Amino acid sequence: MIADDTTKLQAIRSRIAKAAELADRRAADVTLIAVSKTHPAAAIEPLLVEGQRVFGENRVQEASEKWPALRAAYPDVELHLIGQLQSNKAADAVALFDCIHAVDRPSLVEALGKAMAASDRRPDCFLQVNIGDEPQKGGCAIADLPALVEQARAAGLPVAGLMCLPPADIEPAPYFALLAKLARDHGLTGLSMGMSDDFETAVTIGATHVRIGSALFGARGVAA
Numbered sequence: 001m002i003a004d005d006t007t008k009l010q011a012i013r014s015r016i017a018k019a020a021e022l023a024d025r026r027a028a029d030v031t032l033i034a035v036s037k038t039h040p041a042a043a044i045e046p047l048l049v050e051g052q053r054v055f056g057e058n059r060v061q062e063a064s065e066k067w068p069a070l071r072a073a074y075p076d077v078e079l080h081l082i083g084q085l086q087s088n089k090a091a092d093a094v095a096l097f098d099c100i101h102a103v104d105r106p107s108l109v110e111a112l113g114k115a116m117a118a119s120d121r122r123p124d125c126f127l128q129v130n131i132g133d134e135p136q137k138g139g140c141a142i143a144d145l146p147a148l149v150e151q152a153r154a155a156g157l158p159v160a161g162l163m164c165l166p167p168a169d170i171e172p173a174p175y176f177a178l179l180a181k182l183a184r185d186h187g188l189t190g191l192s193m194g195m196s197d198d199f200e201t202a203v204t205i206g207a208t209h210v211r212i213g214s215a216l217f218g219a220r221g222v223a224a
Helices: 002-022 041-050 060-073 087-096 106-117 142-154 173-185 199-205
Strands: 031-035 054-057 078-081 099-103 124-129 159-164 190-192 209-212
Touching: 002 031, 002 041, 002 199, 041 060, 054 060, 060 078, 060 087, 078 087, 087 106, 099 106, 099 159, 106 142, 124 142, 124 190, 142 159, 142 173, 159 173, 173 190, 173 199, 190 209, 199 209
Parallel strands: 031 054, 031 209, 054 078, 078 099, 099 124, 124 159, 159 190
Antiparallel strands: none
């Protein structure tokens, strides 16, 4: 199991490096987020042993139960919240995570701003854009992005960049390119885009963070 997990990690790193080379980029400029949501500590530890230090979780409660012991053993872990966040969990998220990826509405910006002001932690934030205008997905509408960027900066959030989930079963490149343009328009350099099925395309278009779950861990496990 450990050998299989570490082989997958090495393969993903190699594919990121090749995609970066195609785009005349440095592989070191692409952060691999190992999405460990629903997977237990036993599945995560082999990747930690292999040197992976950036992980993504979807839910505050699951992460708060699973990660304290792992972080005690590996204090240099960087933990990213990649799922939707309820405003009433903002303080918990600020306390636990080093980066929050799905900031998508004014009420959440306000809650995060207050939580950061009340603590000594200021995790980086990515603003999520509903890049395909899909009603079932989170993210702010493209037309609402300028106001959200302005509000987030005014609230003191460290805005690292933009994040998106392109529509399924459609060529993702145009959506990634649009997100990259929106980021440039707002003076942002971070692009959280690309998952197990499309991360190479995302890297060639400028992704700085790719969120890889199933390609590393296989099918979803049972939440720890």
